[in-house]
Amino acid sequence: MQIRSKLLNALLALFVLSGFALAHQSKEVGDGAYRVVVGYLVNPAYSGQLNGIDLAIRNAEGEPMMGLERSILAWVIAPDGTELQLTVRANADKEGWYTGNFIPTVAGNYTFRVSGFVGQVEFEELFDEPAHNDPAVMDGAAISLP
């Protein structure tokens, strides 16, 4: 019974971790000193729906880097190339995560650009696959009524 319970827990952990990996894109910065993780705040993402960047910065030990909301900048780039700078704030619901809201108005693939400083490290990275479905933002009309 205990073995079955442990197996179920392991499967659950694997499921959660694989979901995390699929829904976000991560990049090393500062020669591996930090890892920047970016995804959509709301998944799946639909046009016309309030969404946001889901952003975390971890050190090499995997520990969350807190208090960086005034040290990092983030932009979302629409499929037509227009950019919107996001107001980055700490996510009160997820320790060590940051967000900034936006509403994608058309379906398509959006890109996030994140730059700033963590410790002594300066970085700027593009995240063009923050979600692994295509398009990343789907047409909101498909789930709208009447």
Next chain:
Amino acid sequence: MMRRLLAVALLAALSLVSAHAHLGASDPTADAVVPAAEAPSVITLEFTEGVELAFSTFRLVPIDHELDVSDDTFAMRLNALAAQKAAEVLAVRGEVEGEIPFELQPARGTVEQFEMHLAEPLAPGSYVLVWRLLSVDTHVIEEFITFTVAP
């Protein structure tokens, strides 16, 4: 209808941002660079909700750096260093090196605005003011601000 739903969702998101006791205003302001002649001996903090002072901690610590104050990215760079310093300071109970003592006025109670009285005006340099506070809504909030007294 769609627009109305969006407006409700946006308002809900904004209300999440404004909940709990976050810093509403301060003197010096966050990221301020103050001339040495105006170096503060009193720091004023105003929060968006009541703060339970008896269950809250405030720490004022200098930040060593060689950053250029005139650089456009000075505030961002300083805040990145301050984030590390703030985490270090909150991780220890005892006084850390260089920590600056002060008296809170009022010293107790549930207040939205209060003052930190220092023994003397701050010397030139950059500082991080970090807190772990108990909001009147029982949430624990950890935040910090930085400011600099110009040489």
